[in-house]
Amino acid sequence: MKSRPASGIVDLAPTSSGWGVYARSLGNFWKVYRGSRFGVLGLAMLCFFVVEACVASSLAPYPPNQVSQDVLRPPSPMHLLGTNEVGQDILSQVLIGSQASLMVGFAASAISALVGSLVGLIAGYYGGLRDDALMRLTDIFLVIPALPLMVVLAAVIGPSLFSVILAIGVVGWTGTARVVRSQTLSVKELAFIESSRASGGSDFYILFNHVLPNVAPVIFSNTVLVIANAVLSEAVLTFLGLGNPNMISWGQMLQFAFTSGSVTSAWWYVVPPGLSIMLVVLAFSLTGYSLDEVFNPRVRKI
Amino acid sequence: MLLEVADLRTYYKTSRGLLKAVDGISFSLQKGEILGLVGESACGKTTLALSVVRLLPPAAKVVSGKVVLDGQDMLILTEDEMRAVRWKKASIIFQGALNSLNPVLPVKQQIAEAILAHEEIERREVEERIDRLFDAVGLEATRKENYPHEFSGGMKQRVMIAMALACNPQLVIADEPSTALDVIVQYQILELIRNLRDKLQISMILITHDLSVVAEICDKVAIMYAGKIVEFGDILEIFEKPKHPYTQALLKSIPKMEGARSQLSFIPGSIPDLTGEVPACRFYRRCPYGQKICEETEPRIEEADGHSVACHFWREIVS
Amino acid sequence: MDTEYVVKKVAQTLATIFFVLTFNFFLFRILPGNPFALLFRGPGFSREAVNLLNAQFGLDQPVWVQYIRYLENTAKGNLGLSYTTRAPVANMLFPRLMNSLVLLLTANVISIVIGIVLGIVSAWRRGGRTDLTLSASTLLLYSMPTFWLGLVLLFAGVVYFGLPVAGMTTLGANLTNWFDYVGDLLRHMVLPGLTLVLGLVGQYVLVMKGALLDVFTEDYMITARAKGISTQKLLWNHAMRNATLPIITLIAINLGLTVGGAIQTETVFSWPGIGLLTYQALLQRDYPMLQGCFLVIAIAVILANFVADLTYGYLDPRVRTG
Numbered sequence: 028m029k030s031r032p033a034s035g036i037v038d039l040a041p042t043s044s045g046w047g048v049y050a051r052s053l054g055n056f057w058k059v060y061r062g063s064r065f066g067v068l069g070l071a072m073l074c075f076f077v078v079e080a081c082v083a084s085s086l087a088p089y090p091p092n093q094v095s096q097d098v099l100r101p102p103s104p105m106h107l108l109g110t111n112e113v114g115q116d117i118l119s120q121v122l123i124g125s126q127a128s129l130m131v132g133f134a135a136s137a138i139s140a141l142v143g144s145l146v147g148l149i150a151g152y153y154g155g156l157r158d159d160a161l162m163r164l165t166d167i168f169l170v171i172p173a174l175p176l177m178v179v180l181a182a183v184i185g186p187s188l189f190s191v192i193l194a195i196g197v198v199g200w201t202g203t204a205r206v207v208r209s210q211t212l213s214v215k216e217l218a219f220i221e222s223s224r225a226s227g228g229s230d231f232y233i234l235f236n237h238v239l240p241n242v243a244p245v246i247f248s249n250t251v252l253v254i255a256n257a258v259l260s261e262a263v264l265t266f267l268g269l270g271n272p273n274m275i276s277w278g279q280m281l282q283f284a285f286t287s288g289s290v291t292s293a294w295w296y297v298v299p300p301g302l303s304i305m306l307v308v309l310a311f312s313l314t315g316y317s318l319d320e321v322f323n324p325r326v327r328k329i
Numbered sequence: 330m331l332l333e334v335a336d337l338r339t340y341y342k343t344s345r346g347l348l349k350a351v352d353g354i355s356f357s358l359q360k361g362e363i364l365g366l367v368g369e370s371a372c373g374k375t376t377l378a379l380s381v382v383r384l385l386p387p388a389a390k391v392v393s394g395k396v397v398l399d400g401q402d403m404l405i406l407t408e409d410e411m412r413a414v415r416w417k418k419a420s421i422i423f424q425g426a427l428n429s430l431n432p433v434l435p436v437k438q439q440i441a442e443a444i445l446a447h448e449e450i451e452r453r454e455v456e457e458r459i460d461r462l463f464d465a466v467g468l469e470a471t472r473k474e475n476y477p478h479e480f481s482g483g484m485k486q487r488v489m490i491a492m493a494l495a496c497n498p499q500l501v502i503a504d505e506p507s508t509a510l511d512v513i514v515q516y517q518i519l520e521l522i523r524n525l526r527d528k529l530q531i532s533m534i535l536i537t538h539d540l541s542v543v544a545e546i547c548d549k550v551a552i553m554y555a556g557k558i559v560e561f562g563d564i565l566e567i568f569e570k571p572k573h574p575y576t577q578a579l580l581k582s583i584p585k586m587e588g589a590r591s592q593l594s595f596i597p598g599s600i601p602d603l604t605g606e607v608p609a610c611r612f613y614r615r616c617p618y619g620q621k622i623c624e625e626t627e628p629r630i631e632e633a634d635g636h637s638v639a640c641h642f643w644r645e646i647v648s
Numbered sequence: 649m650d651t652e653y654v655v656k657k658v659a660q661t662l663a664t665i666f667f668v669l670t671f672n673f674f675l676f677r678i679l680p681g682n683p684f685a686l687l688f689r690g691p692g693f694s695r696e697a698v699n700l701l702n703a704q705f706g707l708d709q710p711v712w713v714q715y716i717r718y719l720e721n722t723a724k725g726n727l728g729l730s731y732t733t734r735a736p737v738a739n740m741l742f743p744r745l746m747n748s749l750v751l752l753l754t755a756n757v758i759s760i761v762i763g764i765v766l767g768i769v770s771a772w773r774r775g776g777r778t779d780l781t782l783s784a785s786t787l788l789l790y791s792m793p794t795f796w797l798g799l800v801l802l803f804a805g806v807v808y809f810g811l812p813v814a815g816m817t818t819l820g821a822n823l824t825n826w827f828d829y830v831g832d833l834l835r836h837m838v839l840p841g842l843t844l845v846l847g848l849v850g851q852y853v854l855v856m857k858g859a860l861l862d863v864f865t866e867d868y869m870i871t872a873r874a875k876g877i878s879t880q881k882l883l884w885n886h887a888m889r890n891a892t893l894p895i896i897t898l899i900a901i902n903l904g905l906t907v908g909g910a911i912q913t914e915t916v917f918s919w920p921g922i923g924l925l926t927y928q929a930l931l932q933r934d935y936p937m938l939q940g941c942f943l944v945i946a947i948a949v950i951l952a953n954f955v956a957d958l959t960y961g962y963l964d965p966r967v968r969t970g
Contacts, residue, residue, distance in 0.1 A: 167664045169901075172949045174908030175926065179942045182930055183675055255791070262793045263912060267927060281796060285916070290799050291806045291813065301796035308791040384874055415876035428867040433889045433965055442885070443875040476965045492875075 059321050066317025072310035080125040087119035091275055099293050109295035111280075112287040120275050121299045127276035128307065131192055132258035138196025139257070140203055140250040147207025148242065152215060152234060161204070168201045177260060181269040188271045195260045199253055206249045207242055214241045248318035255311035262304050277304050331532050332358040332381070332500060337394035339373075339380045346604040350376040350389070352556040355630075358500070358549075363526060363533040365547035365564070367540060367579070371600055373556040374536045378502045381534075382419055383411055399499055417447045420493040422486075424505030429489060430477035437473035440492045447496050462491040466521060483514035490521065494529070504536045519545050540579055544568065552576050555600050555611035562636035572638040574616050574646060610641070618642050650968065653961050661954040668946045672939060673718050697729060727943065728936035730929075737940035740925060745944060747816060748921030751837060752910055755844035756899075762845075763852020764895065770853060771860035772883075779857075786850030794909040798843040798916035805839045812836050814918035840917040847909050848902065855898040859891035866890070893964055900956030903949050 060066055079086070088107075095114035102109045108117040150161040177194040184190035215238065223233050264270060265278030272279065277300035284296045335355050341348040350373040358364050366374050379385050381396055383403060396403040398418055406414065423429045431439060440462070441455050460470040466487040477485060486506060493501050506522070507515040523546045526533060535547055543550055543564070550567045552560040552575060560573040571577045578596045598615040601607050608614060610623040620641070628639045640646070704726065705717050721727070727737040770779040789797070805811040812818065816836050817829070863869060864887065872886045907923075914923035922941055929937035961967040 163660075163663070166660065167667050170664050170904065170950055170953050171668060171946050172904040172907040174911055175942050175945045178911070178926065178930065179675065179938060182935075182938055259791075259793055263795060263908075266793070266795050266912075267915065267930060269930070278793075281799065285799065291803055294803055297796070297799050297803060301792060301800065304796065305788070305792040309787065312787065312791060382874060384870060412876040412878070415874055417876065421871075421874050423867060423871060429871045431868040431872065431886050431890070433893075434885065442877055442881065446875060446877040446881075478966045489871075 056321065060317060063317040063320060065313045066320075069310045069313025069315075069317060072306060073314055076125060076129065076307050076310060079122065080129050083122040083126060087116075087122045089116040089119045091115060091119040091123045099289060099296070101293070102295050108299050109293065111283065111293075111296055112289055117280075117296060117299060120280055121277070121303055124275045124277045124280060124300060125303065125307075127188075127274050128258055128261055128278070128304065131188070131195070131261040131276070132254050132307075132311075134192045135195035135199065135257040135261070136250055136254040138192070139199035139253050140246060142196070143200035143203025143253075144207050144242075144246050146200065146204040147209075148211055148234060148238065150204070151208040151211025152230070152238060158208075162208075165201050165204050168198070173198050173260075174263065177264060178267065178269065181264055186269045186271065188274060191261060191264045191270050194264065194269075195257050199256060199260070203246065203249050203253060206245055210242045210245045211238060214238050217241075244318075244322040248315055248322050251311055251315035251318055255308045255315060258304065258308050258311065277301070330357055331360045331362075331399060332534075333395070333397045334381070335395040335397075337377070337380060337396060338392045339376050339385065339389055340392050341376075341389045343388065343604060348604050349556055350603065351380060352603075354394075354553075354556075354558050356551050356558060356561060358532055358534065360499070360532055361526075361530045362549060363535055363547045365543035365550045366534055366536045366553060367538065367543055367550060368553035369538055369600060372553045374538075374553055375504055377553075378421065378504050378534065378536055381502065382415055382421055384415075384421075413447070416443055416493075416498060417496045418498055419500040419502065420496070420498045422489050422493045422501065422503040422506050424508050430485060432477055435474050435476055436480075436488050436492075440473070440488075440495050443492060443495050458495070459491075462494060465494070465525065466491045482510050483518065486510065486514075486518055487521065490518075490525070494525070494531075497529075498531070500532050500534070502534045502536070505538070506535070507542060508537065508539070515542075522546060540583055552579070555607070556603060557611060557639065558630075559612065559640065560636075560638045566636050570636075572636070572643040572646070573612075573640050574618055575612050577646070610639075618646055650961065653967055654958065657954060657957045657961070661950060664950050665947055668943065668950070669719060669722060670715075672943055673715055676935065676939065697734070701729065722943070727940040730937045731934040732929075732932050732937070737936050740937070741922065741940055741944050744920060744922040744925045745948070747919065748910060748914065748923060750816075750833075751840055751844070751914070751919055751921060752906060754837065755841050755848060756902075756906065758841070759845050759848035759852055760895075760899070763849050764856050766849070767853045767856020768860065768883075768888075770857040771864070774857075774861065782850075782853055786854060789846055789850050793912070794843065794847050795912035795916050797846060798840070798913050801839050801843055802916060811839055816920050836917075836919075840913045840919050843913045843916070844906070844909055848906065851898065851902060851905075852895070855894060856891065859894040860887055862894075863887045863890045893960060896956055896960045896963065900953045900960075903952045903956075907945055907949055 093115060095110065097106065097110045098114045099112055100106060100110045106116050106118065108121065111117055111120070146161050146165065150158040177198050180194040180197060181190040184193065223237055228237075261270075261276065262278035262281070265276055266282045266285070268282060270276065270279055270282075272282075280300040281297065284290055284293070284300075289296050334357070337351055337354045338349070339351040341350055352373075354373075354377060356364070366377065368374050376385070376389065379389075380391050381398070381403065383391070383406075385391070391404055394404070398414075401414070401418075403411075403414070430436065437456075437459060440459050444450070444455050444458065459473055463470045463473060468484060468487050468491070472480070472484075477488070480488060490506075493503075503522070507518045510518065519542060522533070522535075525531065526546070535543065537543060547564050550560075550562065550564050551558050552567070552573065554575050560567065560571065560576045567576060568580065571580055575596075578594075581594045582596065596615055601611060601614065608624040609627040610616070610619070613619045613623040616623065622641055626641075628641050630637050630639045631643070704721060705714060705728075709717075725738050727741075729735065730737050730740070733740070766778070766782055770776075770782055773779055802813070806813050812835055817832055818836075869882075869886060872882055910921065911923035911926055913919065914921045915927040918924060922945060926938065926941040926945070928934075929941060
């Protein structure tokens with residue numbers, strides 16, 4: 028049964044050369060990644076949004092905060108996506124909103140990735156009591172429902188950009204921890220780790236120069252998916268009123284749409300921000316899944 | 330002749346190209362014979378076994394060839410017809426019985442369903458037959474109510490053997506039946522297989538990578554390398570007068586208990602990637618005697634007194 | 649059932665609940681401005697109320713005493729007073745929880761049934777049209793925030809189908825007839841229910857399909873095929889028996905996510921459940937109520953997970969017989 032051949036994948040076989048392996052395999056990596064149509068699509072969408080966020084201020088036809096008399100107007104040549112309840116141009120807001128939504132997504136994911144990786148590495152590498160304790164903690168965080176926890180955290184710190192980022196980051200590390208731990212466990216068994224230990228390498232040295240380079244790809248692909256989740260969470264938290272009302276983000280726009288009672292009348296207010304969220308999350312998801320396929324050959328294509 | 334396989338080719342479709350796992354294999358098996366099929370991992374042994382009973386995964390296909398079991402051409406049967414044949418004419422014991430039994434069903438049920446799928450008999454008779462099967466393989470009949478995880482590795486393998494014999498098949502294919510077990514249990518299982526063959530006159534194909542296992546119970550041996558049979562013959566012939574370099578190397582690599590101590594010999598290199606460019610003689614790159622002709626022309630199968638070999642230079646090597 | 653398994657699960661559950669309680673306690677203490685004190689000296693609380701809370705929660709006592717008091721009070725069901733209603737927090741929680749369950753259970757049952765059926769189809773005809781369409785739609789649905797789906801459905805449902813815009817029942821309608829009442833309830837449940845189902849179904853399909861595909865590649869499936877048994881028996885006795893086990897695990901995991909979706913859905917449709925209560929408490933900065941909601945929701949999910957674990961333990965013979 029074991030003699031079935033595996034499908035073609037990048038052979039990022041762990042070697043003892045640590046970080047050097049990446050310089051050489053980048054070209055190889057792209058060749059394989061390119062083969063996944065969805066992965067390329069996701070990456071293209073991502074690039075589009077990131078670029079758009081960077082040049083949003085120049086693209087926006089109106090200053091997004093500028094109010095006017097044209098209240099709740101449907102899309103027209105003057106306002107391509109119509110206006111909101113205080114006469115602001117929705118297209119401009121959608122364009123600018125990408126900045127906050129993406130930024131929070133990245134920032135929160137950075138926290139999750141950092142915490143999760145640390146937990147996973149320590150638990151996987153040292154094993155024993157540390158592993159047990161950390162895994163218990165991870166299990167607890169997994170069982171406690173995420174949104175209520177984020178809501179309470181953000182509410183208590185006080186609605187703001189910072190509290191949203193922190194709440195998402197603090198709650199989203201568990202997936203990364205599990206994945207990193209599992210990868211660390213398999214890397215730990217490799218021969219060159221033993222030999223490094225035998226030749227007197229300190230734990231920190233081994234972790235940083237041998238274990239981490241081989242775990243990094245998995246952290247990377249997992250984090251992309253974490254970002255997808257973070258963007259979603261940001262939308263929900265700001266929709267519930269936990270963000271900074273002065274910062275334009277897609278979730279914030281939807282919050283105003285909802286609280287101003289415009290939902291049943293102004294579809295142009297509701298659809299664009301939500302659609303944007305969906306496309307960004309889709310982009311990250313597609314990219315993340317494709318990365319997963321490249322780095323983890325045993326992942327079955329769904 | 331119970332089983333005749335002629336020029337069988339089974340290819341896998343992979344993302345790297347066509348993998349020719351079984352590439353032109355021919356052999357035959359008489360009633361009551363045990364044929365040993367020997368080769369390294371991934372040489373195509375399991376694919377060959379699965380091809381005979383047509384249990385290949387979706388990515389694999391029998392591209393050409395003939396498989397005739399008890400006068401019936403296996404490859405032209407419909408799936409429904411195949412289902413009637415499976416287990417009744419030919420059953421199969423897989424390696425690593427660890428996961429070959431359904432964990433959520435009691436073993437009795439698993440054996441019973443095999444019987445009931447092919448014969449119309451009463452529950453009571455089924456139970457009795459299971460009791461007898463258990464007895465034949467050396468297990469207590471009361472244990473048939475247990476779940477697979479309640480058995481040890483060796484006992485699970487006995488259950489598998491009992492199940493394989495449930496419909497009184499003419500052919501049993503055993504794919505590495507003892508590999509996943511420790512040495513002592515291994516011996517017991519092989520003993521059991523030999524006894525059963527003696528008592529029931531069943532024909533068997535025993536697939537293994539371990540030559541010593543073959544030496545224990547087989548009548549004939551086929552040495553497989555990278556999808557082809559390189560040598561075939563009577564067991565004593567093969568062990569005493571091996572003709573193919575690969576066979577010789579295999580025999581040499583078995584550590585000896587007697588005699589002076591010497592270094593363990595092994596065969597350098599590994600099986601060629603069968604999706605890419607392969608030399609005409611697959612063993613060329615690892616063969617100590619390889620010449621240019623081996624890379625270009627595929628060696629013909631030459632036979633003498635029931636002992637066949639596929640090598641350009643076997644005469645020179647033997648002498 | 650294997651007692652070791654049960655004991656382990658009980659211990660884990662208790663540990664988690666304990667963690668949540670402790671977390672809840674300290675969350676409101678470690679922040680600047682000592683909101684913990686604010687919890688019990690809310691705006692508009694009468695002198696007597698403040699004194700009573702002081703006595704009950706020991707606010708002038710050292711931390712560890714307060715902690716003990718807090719645990720005792722929680723066990724007794726005393727979760728403090730709501731800022732907005734000045735009534736005990738606990739009073740509102742239970743009825744609201746029931747309303748939520750009505751919506752959640754209905755949505756979950758429907759999702760599970762549809763999910764299993766579609767999952768089997770997807771796995772059996774892997775790569776077929778149904779499979780691909782389902783995978784694509786699941787990915788899309790998963791990429792959109794639940795509340796936004798709700799908003800879109802709200803717009804479509806109210807404008808094009810004349811469905812109710814909010815609430816669980818029509819306000820003011822005096823429906824004495826049980827039949828009318830259920831009809832009214834169902835009309836109100838359509839949109840929020842649909843929102844939840846669309847969000848949930850995809851996951852059940854994915855897990856059922858994934859579980860089946862995993863099972864298909866297991867060695868015992870090849871053995872079963874080799875025995876020549878019928879395709880039907882193959883699917884039900886062998887594949888499904890093993891594949892439904894992960895579904896139960898998923899149901900447990902989903903409980904946590906369902907709750908998140910429920911909060912969003914109840915907010916959008918003003919469904920008077922515990923999710924909406926959480927939102928309202930948030931808006932009004934009613935910290936005691938917010939804390940109470942969190943506690944109840946968290947503990948409900950933890951307990952549901954526990955029950956799911958026990959059920960799984962019972963159904964999987966490897967665990968059952970130890």
